[in-house]
Amino acid sequence: MPLTNHKFLLAARPVGMPKPTDWTFTEEPLPEPKDGEFLVQILYISLDPAMRMWINEARSYIPPVAIGEVMRALALGVVTASRNPHFAIGDHVSGAFGVQEYALSDGRRVTKVDPKLAPLPKFLSVFGMTGMTAYFALLDTGQPQPGETVVISAAAGAVGALAGQIAKIKNCRVVGIAGGAEKCRYIVHDLGFDAAIDYKSEDVKQSLRQHCPDGIDVYFDNVGGTILEAALANIRLHARIVICGAISQYNNTGPATGPRNYMSLLTNRATMKGMLVMDYADRFPQAAAEMATWVAAGKLKSREDIVEGIATFPETLLKLFKSENTGKLMLKVN
Amino acid sequence: MPLTNHKFLLAARPVGMPKPTDWTFTEEPLPEPKDGEFLVQILYISLDPAMRMWINEARSYIPPVAIGEVMRALALGVVTASRNPHFAIGDHVSGAFGVQEYALSDGRRVTKVDPKLAPLPKFLSVFGMTGMTAYFALLDTGQPQPGETVVISAAAGAVGALAGQIAKIKNCRVVGIAGGAEKCRYIVHDLGFDAAIDYKSEDVKQSLRQHCPDGIDVYFDNVGGTILEAALANIRLHARIVICGAISQYNNTGPATGPRNYMSLLTNRATMKGMLVMDYADRFPQAAAEMATWVAAGKLKSREDIVEGIATFPETLLKLFKSENTGKLMLKVN
Numbered sequence: 273m274p275l276t277n278h279k280f281l282l283a284a285r286p287v288g289m290p291k292p293t294d295w296t297f298t299e300e301p302l303p304e305p306k307d308g309e310f311l312v313q314i315l316y317i318s319l320d321p322a323m324r325m326w327i328n329e330a331r332s333y334i335p336p337v338a339i340g341e342v343m344r345a346l347a348l349g350v351v352t353a354s355r356n357p358h359f360a361i362g363d364h365v366s367g368a369f370g371v372q373e374y375a376l377s378d379g380r381r382v383t384k385v386d387p388k389l390a391p392l393p394k395f396l397s398v399f400g401m402t403g404m405t406a407y408f409a410l411l412d413t414g415q416p417q418p419g420e421t422v423v424i425s426a427a428a429g430a431v432g433a434l435a436g437q438i439a440k441i442k443n444c445r446v447v448g449i450a451g452g453a454e455k456c457r458y459i460v461h462d463l464g465f466d467a468a469i470d471y472k473s474e475d476v477k478q479s480l481r482q483h484c485p486d487g488i489d490v491y492f493d494n495v496g497g498t499i500l501e502a503a504l505a506n507i508r509l510h511a512r513i514v515i516c517g518a519i520s521q522y523n524n525t526g527p528a529t530g531p532r533n534y535m536s537l538l539t540n541r542a543t544m545k546g547m548l549v550m551d552y553a554d555r556f557p558q559a560a561a562e563m564a565t566w567v568a569a570g571k572l573k574s575r576e577d578i579v580e581g582i583a584t585f586p587e588t589l590l591k592l593f594k595s596e597n598t599g600k601l602m603l604k605v606n
Numbered sequence: 607m608p609l610t611n612h613k614f615l616l617a618a619r620p621v622g623m624p625k626p627t628d629w630t631f632t633e634e635p636l637p638e639p640k641d642g643e644f645l646v647q648i649l650y651i652s653l654d655p656a657m658r659m660w661i662n663e664a665r666s667y668i669p670p671v672a673i674g675e676v677m678r679a680l681a682l683g684v685v686t687a688s689r690n691p692h693f694a695i696g697d698h699v700s701g702a703f704g705v706q707e708y709a710l711s712d713g714r715r716v717t718k719v720d721p722k723l724a725p726l727p728k729f730l731s732v733f734g735m736t737g738m739t740a741y742f743a744l745l746d747t748g749q750p751q752p753g754e755t756v757v758i759s760a761a762a763g764a765v766g767a768l769a770g771q772i773a774k775i776k777n778c779r780v781v782g783i784a785g786g787a788e789k790c791r792y793i794v795h796d797l798g799f800d801a802a803i804d805y806k807s808e809d810v811k812q813s814l815r816q817h818c819p820d821g822i823d824v825y826f827d828n829v830g831g832t833i834l835e836a837a838l839a840n841i842r843l844h845a846r847i848v849i850c851g852a853i854s855q856y857n858n859t860g861p862a863t864g865p866r867n868y869m870s871l872l873t874n875r876a877t878m879k880g881m882l883v884m885d886y887a888d889r890f891p892q893a894a895a896e897m898a899t900w901v902a903a904g905k906l907k908s909r910e911d912i913v914e915g916i917a918t919f920p921e922t923l924l925k926l927f928k929s930e931n932t933g934k935l936m937l938k939v940n
Contacts, residue, residue, distance in 0.1 A: 528867070531868060532863065534864050537849050
């Protein structure tokens, strides 16, 4: 067992895309658990678009990561030392352990996972916050009904790909918006979406009109910006717009773009609603159980994009914002 | 009885504020009802912000008024000739009779009103679409709970003034946003709002923070633009934003301004929802009955701004967009 822990601290508040100099990679002596604590060796670190919001100065739904603090991240690891009766050496656990090799925890907001049930990375994708977000944002906030038309942006992304498949399971017509021919092929041929729109080569507003001639019932938004506007221009009476993310806006240095045609909400008596997955924490177990049956039946596929080496964190994170990841992005530690 | 009808036709699609040349004031022989029809002598014509949307080329929730067509308007009148067994000479009726002195109708979407119950102008304000809009937008879309903080924009306007008073009746704390000291005095002293913010002399975002230290539960938006953004910046967890209008945007010649901080919907798990009063048509009678009890009890006051003469229509309409009306704006014909 090593005697040191390596971790990424936030060094500066990024302006636009996070730069390498916005981070400090440091070494510290391996911390020792005090009474009630345990030590987690981190195996996989989840990289998520929301991390960009956590490092802005403004408080959003949680306080920002402070300068000099270890970068916040969801992660999965194994307990290597424990002075907490509820967590034993060898237990696999997930929690917000941060971008580091080892983390101390008192067990709060930590979930045990059973590595016999699925490969470990799946607990950060389909059975992790990614899957929970897709499940609750689509089903609880979006309320899709059988036969309705559901449109998903960032449809080849970790959340979007799951949300679209869940909409198919619920007998909806599903149109995905993704960047590039390969992602479009993936969501239609591998995941079973009914249609795909390549926002890099198509006029999204026109293509939505073509693929959704009767209008959109549920729009699941992960991106914001002009794609949100294109969706608003094509919603149907009583549509529901789920605001799950706005990745196109996170690295803006100027003011964000607001949806200029938001009055489509009035003309269509439609709803735009924000969601945060942690509000559903008490229902995670039942959602995971249901999703496990879908995975077992081959109806719900997930893909992980696993990059080796914690030291790659600053550049690997950028894959999200450059739309370069294929599936749920995570770091494999050592 | 005169032998002619005077009416305003839409002559051109306005760019920005409607100009006098966007209208044609014409005379025609008085039409005669055919079988099943009746003739209405129009007494009062309702002037509403939505009229500006009806003359844009784009279809919104109803088809636009065509060039050369009589301008659409809600109005109230008396039947002067009838070949319809359900409508007798002397009946008072309200409907979308248009900006003219006389209208033919087949009775569809026409409501009889009883002039013994209230002065006629009240049937275009508190007991008309204005009142119905305030009632259903606030109560059905906004869902205010006792003790919650409700913020109303265009609070001295016809809809806003009623919505704020209804929120008070429902035991909410009510903050109104209005333009100028006199309007602010009016809503607090005459209508019983808890506080007023003068958007012409105050920083609305800062003032909202001060008047709503725990955040806004329900924001009733009639204006859009920067005031909508100021409200979004101050909403509370699970807030409801009612999109009832966007008068600040209706005469824009460039693209409308979208709310740049709409992601506040996500961080606050809030809802933004559009409403149209006609969706509630089957519940108008019960709403009017309830509002009549509030009016009788002195809890719900309405003010009408009545301008004489149909010929003043082009300039009178602009009072709405210049924020010059005090209460429900209408034309008195003759």
